[in-house]
Amino acid sequence: MQALVNDVEIRGAFKKYGSNIILNGINLEVKQGELLTLLGPSGCGKTTTLNLIAGFLEVEQGEVLIKGKRVNDVPAYKRDLGMVFQTYSLFPHMTVYENLSFGLSIRKIAKEEKNRRIGQALELVRMTGLEGRYPRELSGGQRQRVAIARALVVQPKLLLLDEPLSNLDAKLRHELRAEIKRMQKEVGVTTIFVTHDQEEALSMSDRIVVMNQGQIEQIGTPTEIYANPQSEFVFNFIGKSNQLSGRIQTVSSHMITVVLEDGEQLFVDPDNIMGADKSCAAGDPIKLYIRPEKVTIDPGSSTEPYFNHHTARITQMNYFGSTWEIEVSLLGEFMHAIHPVIKPHWKIGSEVTLGWKPSDVMAALK
Amino acid sequence: MEAVRRNGSPEVNRSMEPHITSQKKYRRYNKYIPALLLLLPLLLLIIGFFIVPMLYILYLSFIQTDGLDTSNASYSLMNYTRFFTDSYYLSSLWLTIKISLYCVIVSLLLAYPVALTMSKCTPRVRGYIALLVASPLLISIVVRNFGWFLLLLPNGMIHRTIGSLGIDSSSLRLLFSETGVVIGLSNSFLPFMILAIATSLYNIDPSLEKASAILGASPLRSFFSITLPLSLPGVVSGSVLVFSLSMSSYVTPALMGGANVPVLPVVAYDQMINLMQWTYGSAMSYVLLGVTLFLVTVFTRSMERSRFKEVFR
Numbered sequence: 001m002q003a004l005v006n007d008v009e010i011r012g013a014f015k016k017y018g019s020n021i022i023l024n025g026i027n028l029e030v031k032q033g034e035l036l037t038l039l040g041p042s043g044c045g046k047t048t049t050l051n052l053i054a055g056f057l058e059v060e061q062g063e064v065l066i067k068g069k070r071v072n073d074v075p076a077y078k079r080d081l082g083m084v085f086q087t088y089s090l091f092p093h094m095t096v097y098e099n100l101s102f103g104l105s106i107r108k109i110a111k112e113e114k115n116r117r118i119g120q121a122l123e124l125v126r127m128t129g130l131e132g133r134y135p136r137e138l139s140g141g142q143r144q145r146v147a148i149a150r151a152l153v154v155q156p157k158l159l160l161l162d163e164p165l166s167n168l169d170a171k172l173r174h175e176l177r178a179e180i181k182r183m184q185k186e187v188g189v190t191t192i193f194v195t196h197d198q199e200e201a202l203s204m205s206d207r208i209v210v211m212n213q214g215q216i217e218q219i220g221t222p223t224e225i226y227a228n229p230q231s232e233f234v235f236n237f238i239g240k241s242n243q244l245s246g247r248i249q250t251v252s253s254h255m256i257t258v259v260l261e262d263g264e265q266l267f268v269d270p271d272n273i274m275g276a277d278k279s280c281a282a283g284d285p286i287k288l289y290i291r292p293e294k295v296t297i298d299p300g301s302s303t304e305p306y307f308n309h310h311t312a313r314i315t316q317m318n319y320f321g322s323t324w325e326i327e328v329s330l331l332g333e334f335m336h337a338i339h340p341v342i343k344p345h346w347k348i349g350s351e352v353t354l355g356w357k358p359s360d361v362m363a364a365l366k
Numbered sequence: 367m368e369a370v371r372r373n374g375s376p377e378v379n380r381s382m383e384p385h386i387t388s389q390k391k392y393r394r395y396n397k398y399i400p401a402l403l404l405l406l407p408l409l410l411l412i413i414g415f416f417i418v419p420m421l422y423i424l425y426l427s428f429i430q431t432d433g434l435d436t437s438n439a440s441y442s443l444m445n446y447t448r449f450f451t452d453s454y455y456l457s458s459l460w461l462t463i464k465i466s467l468y469c470v471i472v473s474l475l476l477a478y479p480v481a482l483t484m485s486k487c488t489p490r491v492r493g494y495i496a497l498l499v500a501s502p503l504l505i506s507i508v509v510r511n512f513g514w515f516l517l518l519l520p521n522g523m524i525h526r527t528i529g530s531l532g533i534d535s536s537s538l539r540l541l542f543s544e545t546g547v548v549i550g551l552s553n554s555f556l557p558f559m560i561l562a563i564a565t566s567l568y569n570i571d572p573s574l575e576k577a578s579a580i581l582g583a584s585p586l587r588s589f590f591s592i593t594l595p596l597s598l599p600g601v602v603s604g605s606v607l608v609f610s611l612s613m614s615s616y617v618t619p620a621l622m623g624g625a626n627v628p629v630l631p632v633v634a635y636d637q638m639i640n641l642m643q644w645t646y647g648s649a650m651s652y653v654l655l656g657v658t659l660f661l662v663t664v665f666t667r668s669m670e671r672s673r674f675k676e677v678f679r
């Protein structure tokens with residue numbers, strides 16, 4: 001049987017500091033055992049949301065439920081959660097063992113059980129043998145692992161992670177990303193993960209919550225968020241994008257024709273209009289978004305009837321090891337295309353044809 | 367042949383090396399010259415008015431003589447043996463240590479809550495409190511002691527207040543007693559204790575308290591397990607400061623304790639100024655200095671080796 005209650009529920013949370021509205025009506029449900037990511041630019045209210053769940057902040061309006069119980073008036077130390085902070089926050093005067101036993105002693109766990117659980121937690125984060133070290137004597141990655149172990153060892157109802165990887169170098173970040181995912185699945189603890197790194201969110205999460213300026217823009221699985229963004233903000237925040245603006249020429253149920261400034265005609269799938277309101281008419285201004293990896297260069301002739309073509313001149317070619325990023329100039333805007341060949345035969349200044357499918361264009365009405 | 371070669375080859379090197387090193391040395395020390403020039407006035411002041419007198423007093427303490435006449439004196443440890451064999455002076459030393467310890471305890475208990483409050487305030491409020499805390503330092507110690515004097519008099523405000531509550535306070539001796547001295551000294555040195563503790567409280571990462579709370583620790587438990595241990599460096603430096611200042615203070619014990627509280631600085635002053643026993647007074651000063659240094663060192667060392675040693679790194 002599936003659990004009927006969500007592990008966490010936030011209903012209409014509203015928070016302001018002075019006259020600044022920080023959270024503007026947040027509604028969120030976290031399912032049992034899932035890894036949910038709060039993703040958004042700096043200052044959008046991710047930490048505030050997490051602190052709300054942890055109990056470090058109070059809301060002006062709305063409620064927070066953990067395992068179906070309203071916890072608005074329950075202080076943090078009674079919520080039985082686990083949290084990992086951006087700055088690790090290991091107790092500097094305690095050894096790794098003491099850091100881990102802190103929460104267990106509070107829960108009055110007997111000595112043998114305590115040692116067993118500490119051993120298990122350290123094994124989980126691959127830190128066995130370092131029990132006697134002080135935090136000062138650990139590397140950044142090791143501290144992060146101990147912090148995770150300390151949060152998990154108390155077997156919390158929820159695990160909250162506030163940008164736990166942002167202080168680490170790129171390589172370690174990739175490693176720990178995979179490990180956090182592995183540990184989370186191994187333990188099965190419901191986890192809320194805060195990050196402003198979209199790659200991190202896409203690779204780790206079961207579901208992503210995209211936030212912007214104190215509001216939730218979209219909630220969905222990584223593929224939904226990436227392939228089917230519901231707002232311009234989400235499209236631009238997740239992944240790279242190319243932008244073109246034009247005017248609607250004709251509208252039919254299966255295809256919209258758009259004219260660009262230079263008179264060229266493009267086709268857009270009407271289902272790809274972002275947002276709830278998809279109604280439009282001829283003459284309306286429209287913005288088109290295309291992912292760089294969806295743009296083909298010199299596509300040749302396509303069998304698709306509405307395939308989009310446009311010529312442009314190459315202005316730059318950037319090498320990324322496995323791919324080339326080709327930059328072209330189109331109507332005064334720079335467009336990018338990702339090209340996966342070893343060595344393209346074009347040069348800077350070459351005239352090329354760009355091509356993409358109508359279904360790969362996302363559109364926003366103004 | 368052998369000798370020539372042995373002397374010969376280093377000769378070449380020697381003629382080269384000093385040239386290079388002296389130039390290097392010159393360059394290395396060159397950058398210190400401006401700093402040295404800036405420090406010179408203070409250095410001269412310290413040497414002339416602190417180091418030289420201290421050395422002179424040390425010299426005096428080894429002279430065996432009656433009174434001020436040092437012309438046909440001999441050197442011995444007599445002044446020191448006299449101190450350590452006379453129970454009056456030993457009990458005076460013990461009294462000094464005891465009063466200083468009381469001062470440390472009293473100011474610790476009073477200072478910690480204030481420091482804790484300061485660490486929780488916004489920087490602006492914190493600034494006001496710091497100003498308030500430091501303001502007694504702007505008033506002369508004599509004036510402050512005189513204020514306490516008036517309050518603590520047998521018919522002063524405190525006695526009258528206690529009396530008006532229907533409690534007989536005639537047996538309570540506030541003035542000319544150890545209590546009075548402890549009150550006066552703790553009051554004087556409280557700012558140092560508060561600021562020392564507050565400084566180390568500011569340095570505690572606020573997220574540690576959050577981490578402890580989320581692990582289930584109540585605010586009280588967080589305080590005793592996290593905040594208090596991590597503030598120990600401030601507690602230790604504040605205690606050392608208050609202890610040393612109390613050990614060497616003269617004005618407050620003289621005013622508020624009088625003849626009833628003969629702490630060592632008062633006794634030493636008496637020996638030197640009233641009894642003209644310069645050499646014995648000098649020895650006493652050095653005993654006081656030595657004992658203070660010894661106790662402070664033992665205290666800080668033992669804290670640094672305690673189970674909280676990690677905090678002091």
Ligand SMILES: Nc1ncnc2c1ncn2[C@@H]1O[C@H](COP(=O)(O)OP(=O)(O)OP(=O)(O)O)[C@@H](O)[C@H]1O
Nearest residue numbers: 017020022040041042043044045046047048049196
């Ligand atoms: N104590 C506070 N007083 C006033 N404003 C605050 C306070 N804490 C946060 N804010 C504001 O609330 C907004 C949201 O802050 P929050 O810390 O939740 O952002 P975030 O999404 O976690 O950003 P980041 O990725 O930079 O950590 C920010 O604009 C911030 O300036």
Ligand SMILES: [Mg+2]
Nearest residue numbers: 046047048162
């Ligand atoms: Mg944050």
